[in-house]
Amino acid sequence: VITALAGGVGAARFLRGLLDVCEPSDVTAIVNTGDDVVLHGLHVSPDIDTVVYTLAGAVNPETGWGLTGETWQAMDALERYGGLTWFRLGDRDLATHLYRTHRLGEGAALSEITSEIARAWGLHLRVVPMTDDRVETRLDVEGEGELGFQDYFVRLRHSVAVKAVRYAGAETADPGPGVIEALNDAATVVVCPSNPVLSIAPILAVPGIEETVAARRDDVVAVSPIVAGAALKGPADRLLLELGHEASVVGVARLYAPFVGTLVIDSADAHRAGDVEAEGVRCVVAPTVMHGPAEAAALARVVLDANA
């Protein structure tokens, strides 16, 4: 039984590999919802949708998010009104948000709805939001003040300096149903190659989760999202630096040391393995860049073997 903490694109690609090397019904993905946003009255859960669409083989391979073969009639029509179009919602993707919003309005929990959506796409792993409560990743941005995640990430394309990040609402949130049990029951807990500040930290900010992961530390394997000092995608490197961390596998090891026993780093960072271990974290060196399903499956095997 494997339980993974997951953000968006990087986590989704890793999970696709994981499902190739183990029984899908043995896998639980605990997914970040700090990026969730209400747009036009619709509840959008970007990381959950990226995980589901990717595992269903329906994700747009060029962007890593959204649906392949998507159409954009609604967004194009919205331009007539000068509406909010910087967050582009495809026509078929809209259906997911319509369904989620409708079910939330009926009083269903996000976790229940997420199960329904995953089932509808034929998935057999469990996809669980980190919490059914509202947690919002908010960024204090130089010259802009505090912004919501999508304002920072999509509208400003994360090309602004961040002074601080907080996870509003986390302090009073409860872990999603089954989250603590899945962490306790897992043979291996995986921290997917996701942004440490924007994807993993919000999950850990939900009371009870970090403690539970830390208690499993010996069985926790993380994949570094930083390769050769840079993020493969997104602003993880820049954010780490801005928040006073080192943008390297060593910086990741230092951040993760309290709850991660083993860090998988890319072969490009092999020369830093000693520095990682100096942080008190076991280091495994392997190719971590997932160009396709074969690399993702190989990386998943490395992660499982690291805790065999």
Next chain:
Amino acid sequence: VITALAGGVGAARFLRGLLDVCEPSDVTAIVNTGDDVVLHGLHVSPDIDTVVYTLAGAVNPETGWGLTGETWQAMDALERYGGLTWFRLGDRDLATHLYRTHRLGEGAALSEITSEIARAWGLHLRVVPMTDDRVETRLDVEGEGELGFQDYFVRLRHSVAVKAVRYAGAETADPGPGVIEALNDAATVVVCPSNPVLSIAPILAVPGIEETVAARRDDVVAVSPIVAGAALKGPADRLLLELGHEASVVGVARLYAPFVGTLVIDSADAHRAGDVEAEGVRCVVAPTVMHGPAEAAALARVVLDANA
């Protein structure tokens, strides 16, 4: 200056004719919002949209509502989830609801948003919701209990017996901004050929509107939506009967007599002109069935001449 009370398809077609025979900026349409519904979290205003799309020449000519050349990707994708698809929202139409919902979330009034939408479609008349407050037409349906309008109209295709209709929230609603002034200032007030129970009555139920229309009675011209005992579209005939009225131009005259001075009836009903006048309503006989723009413009001319 002309002010019209308007429902959906029939009213929209009449208004298109009216704009052909007078200065659009002299026309105010006060539109029913009793059919408004929140679907998937989105605020849908069916009658406003039908009026706007029709006047913009963008309406689907086959249905009389929705957009021409529409695509249905979102609704088709929603079927994967077993989502609510009996109320079909086209992809481009969705943009209107996304925009409206977004602006309502920002605190804008429905009247303000409606002006923005009408302007975006290049319209020069004023389109004003009957109220900025929430009024819901609710129907007590045999064997089903009380239903919302769209449940009755779209889901059950109005093929069920109605015992009573009420306009929930009307008693505490205020007329939309400028509604009372537009009624007071108009040379002619037109009651469009719309369902008397489901389109016109909700407008009149907003406190102040019926009194104001009644005070202008001599200048109020209605077009009968009933021709030869039947509604051209929808359940007006059936509803009139079920609620104890006569499904005929005479039944309409009796219902409208308190606030309408002149009723335009179709040539097919010429033999009932005397019975209409016996209800204390002046009767004008003319072709009222609008097969296209030419008939609509001719009917608009008849209405304006009736009060010349």
